[in-house]
Amino acid sequence: MSLGARNSRIFALEKIIATSSTTLLSMASHLPKAEEPERVFSGKGRWNQVHSVLEAKNLMNHLFNQVFETDLPITGNETETGEELRT
Numbered sequence: 001m002s003l004g005a006r007n008s009r010i011f012a013l014e015k016i017i018a019t020s021s022t023t024l025l026s027m028a029s030h031l032p033k034a035e036e037p038e039r040v041f042s043g044k045g046r047w048n049q050v051h052s053v054l055e056a057k058n059l060m061n062h063l064f065n066q067v068f069e070t071d072l073p074i075t076g077n078e079t080e081t082g083e084e085l086r087t
Contacts, residue, residue: 013064021057028053 001009050056 009068013068017057017061017064020060024053024056024060028056 050059
């Protein structure tokens with residue numbers, strides 16, 4: 001894959017992450033009200049695995065990085081990391 005295509009792919013993934021972060025923040029503001037009836041019946045919330053929006057964002061970043069690395073295997077002397085490609 002060419003450097004231009006790789007940079008385009010990185011830019012697209014960063015845009016997806018930014019959009020997802022905004023969506024997560026919006027959803028997080030609605031969670032307490034949506035979970036209230038469930039707490040009444042079960043005594044606990046559904047989202048007890050992810051404790052904060054930041055934790056969810058970090059998890060999404062990790063998943064996107066894993067997908068990117070799986071989709072674009074580095075071969076030969078291409079040893080750049082995602083951070084090096086962004087600069």
